[in-house]
Amino acid sequence: MATLALAVGALVAVPGAAHAAAAVPGGTSRAAAVPLPVADLDSSFTATNAHMSTARGQDGQAWYNVTWYSWTPPADVRVYMRATSTNPVGWDNTLEVWSGSTMLAQNDDSYALDAALRLDLRAGTSYRIGLGGYHQGSRGEVTLQFATRTPTAPREPSVTAAPGGATVTWAAPSDLAGGVTGYRVLCTPEGGQEVECGSVTGTPPPTSTTVVGLTNGTRYAVRVVATNVIGDSEGSAPVTVVPQDTSATTVTTQPEVPVSGQPFAVRVAVTSAAAVTGTVDVTIGDDVRAGVPLVDGAAVVEGLVRSAGPLRVSATYAGTASLAGSSATHDTTVVRRAQQVTLDALPADLVYAGAPVRLHGASDQGLPVTYSADGACAVRGDVLDLVDVGTCTVTAAHAGDSETEPASATVTAEVGRRSQSVALAPLPALVYGQAPAELFAASSVGLPVQVDAQGACRVEDGLLVVTDVGPCTVTAVQDGDERTSPAQAVVRTGDVARRPQTVTIGAFAAPTLGRPVPTVVATSDLGLPVTLTATGACTVVDGALVAVSTGECVVTAQQAGDARTLPGAASTTVVVSGPDATVTLVLDARLGSTAAGAPVSGRGEGLRPGTEATLVVHSTPRTVATGVVAADGTVVLTGVLPTDLEPGTHRLVVSGTGFDGRAVTTETTFVLADDGTFVQIGDRRVAALATTGGDAASTAGVAALWLVLGAGLVVVARRRAAAAR
Known part of the structure; x- marks a missing residue:
């Protein structure tokens, strides 16, 4: 049978939204095909392959996940069928048609991802229609549309004239009959024969086109015919058009800028590729001049006089049977007349x-x-x-x-200008740092007086500001203006004395020996740099207070003054106390683990800087780690247990020296089995312990005990200095 895959077939969209009827699954094989649930081949239904999962080539099928439907036509028929994906929208569907064991046709993408086929079917022959997917995962619902007829006529045709042609538009047929592949435009000149004057195709085809080759001035009847894979539709209702050449109208004023009260003219020009004849209607403001004759395409209206202001001039050319009309508007302004x-x-x-x-x-x-x-x-x-x-x-x-x-x-x-004189009051007593003093200066004619100062003072915003110690000279001048001559300058002098100052020490907490000392803030009320000194239990190092012992600490702040400032000083007394001293110990091991090389560490705080702290293992004392206490009173000791410790009980001791000279220690005990493993660390134990030099439990027995107890123990022991506070 003849088959045709619509590679360029144009289809308008078949409705793809969910249908009221439920999807009808096809059979799972060609042999189990389900009869098409339609009365004839001008119908549609919702088909689905969602229940299928088959591979390409299975049972000879061309695509994946194919589900099967059957149809036996009662008469020979040419049919068009298309699958439009609806759920999900746009899934990649396929179609294939078989007769017995022979595949007659198959298609993947006829319209976007939708498949479509046209076939000639024979009466009495049983056909199998397979709906599948292009990919292994391509499944879903489609609208399966069949058509054996042509579309209905295109609707709502309209036409717009153009030079030597026309633009034709229309609406798609109300019955697409499976899909429109193109449109043909038919033109009939008045008294002549109908001919095809234009056509369009596409997927879907456009619903407008421009036809050319028509005769200007001739009336044409225009119809549109829709085409699908079956054939042509009836023609649309005819519409008429008369093609015309275009014209262009321009309007100018002469002179270009009219003047109020002076005559001017309006010129209209109509241009076209064709001969221009007839008249134009000219409107000047609200003055209408109808039927002004065109001579060689131009018309002139002269002797116009208008008042100043905006003026709109327009002209309309009606055109002729073969020449389209046109119009133009010119906006100008009538300007005002000049005067002197x-x-x-x-x-x-x-x-x-x-x-x-x-x-x-x-x-x-x-x-x-x-x-x-x-x-x-x-x-x-x-x-x-x-x-x-x-x-x-x-x-x-x-x-x-x-x-x-x-x-x-x-x-x-x-x-000409006038004369004037200036008066300036004597200066007050002056001290460096004082508040600005008022200056009293005036001109005899009330003009503003310029007052300047030199030496240890200056003038700001009319006030005398002291800037240094020493002589201060103030001068008042008035330079005159357009109406007044300059005045003779007046000069006053004085001496500026040094200012006093107050030094203060801000409150601060009493220091603790070996701890960070609170910041001591000493200031001069004049913001001058202050020097700190200290005696007794503290001293000043690099400007910071440092506690060196316990007891009274006297802090003194001094400002020596300078050429402008008298000296100042202040002092305060605080009591330095000693810090608490602590040491801590960590044996980082588990019960049952090997003691040799086990990490141990100690830490001290509140210790005397520069002294030595030790970490020692007993019975036979052996030093594991030593360290020097830092300036902040802290030290960290790290080491490992010796590899040759004997079975039995041992002590691990960390020692240091407090700020007051007293010893500070902390210790913990541990017990080793014969095999050198831990059976007790601090208060945690595995079994009865051996003492140093005593009988040791067998290695196997100790191992069994720590295996029963599980995870290891980390002991952190802490003890304050022996002497109570």
Whole structure:
């Protein structure tokens, strides 16, 4: 039988959402195929291979996980079938069709990951339809669609004219009959024969196209036909169009920028590849000029006069049967007219506070002018007052109106200056570090006075600030301004004395010998550097307080002063106490383990720096580790037990010297079996212990005991110094 896999067949989407009907599983082999649950081959149902797990080639099948359906057509028929994945959406399905032991056709991807086939079936022949997956894990539900008919006609056709052609759009048929593969566009010129003027294909095919080769000015009837793998549909309802050449309209003003009250013209130009004839409608603001004739594609409206402001000019060309119309809009602004203002010159002998001057100005448009002044003068209406010394600038102006641009004229003149004197009060007594002192200086004409200082002082924000010890000179000046001449400077002098200071020592906790000493903070109320010294039970090293014994400690802070500051000092007394001393011991071993080489360690705190601490094993004393106590009173000792310890009881002792000179020790005991293993560590034991030099339990017996007891024991012994506090 003829078969065709739709490699480029275009399908519109078959509904892929969940169906109301439940999925119908197929048979597990071709021999056990389930009859298609449809009344005819223009139906669909939900099929599934979710229950299948078979390999490619099993029973000859082309794909994985194939489930089987059967159909025996009552008559010869050409049928199109497609599987659309729905659950999960988009899973990679396959189709294959068999007759007896012969595979007639198979397909994987006809539409995205969906499979589709077209076959010619013979009446009375039994066919097996297999739904499978491309991969071993490809399973799920599909809508299995069959079609033996053509689609219904395309819907809602529309057409838009273009030069020598048209753009045609439409909606897909309401009945896709299994899937549309393409569309054909049919054009019939008025009084002529229908011909195919365009076509599209795709997956799915687009529903619009542009046809060309049509005659401008001729009316065409346009229909659209849908095509599937079975054949063509009925044509759509016809729509009509008349192709036309395009035109372009432009609008300009002459001159380009019109002026209020002055005549101007509007020019309209229509251009096209075809001949342009007819008229245009021109609108200038709200003035409509209909039917202005086009001469060589242009029309002109002259003698226009408008007020200043925005102006919109538009033109519309209606077109002809073979030439499309067009329109254009030009936005411009009618600008205001110009004017000129004049102003008489000012007299040359103006002085500050002299007689007022009458001003004379005018506009050539007869508009009223107003006056303004800047600098050494001011205006009252048309009268000029001389209110300062320097340059006087006078302006006559008209601000313009809706039809007139603004304009102005300016004249200048010079005004003479006045004289003045300055007074400065005597200086107060001055001490370095004092609060800023007020300065009293004034100008006879009320101008601000500049006060400067030299030597051991300066001036900030009008106040006298002392900066050093020694002579201080203050000078008051007024340099004048545009209306006032400079004044003679006034000078005052004084001497700045040295300041006092106070030294304090901040409160701190009493030190403990051998412990970190609290920070001692000594300050000068003037922020000068302070020197610390100490006597008695403490001393100062590199600026830090260090306790050297117990008892009273006298701390003194001194500031020697400097060229600007008198000396200062303070002292305080605290009592130094001694720290607690402790030593700890760790035997890191398990019961039943070998003693030789077992790690031991000791740690001391509160010990006298520089003394020696020891870690010794007894009965016959042997030193395991020694160490020198650090400056912070701590020491760490590490070592291992000797390899030749005898069976029996032993002691492990760590010893050190406290800050007060008393010995501090801690010890623990352990017992070894004949084989050198631990049978007791501290209070933990395996069995009755041997004593040093006594009978030892057999090696086998001791081993049996520590094997019974399990994990080893770590002993940490601690003991304070023998003397109670």
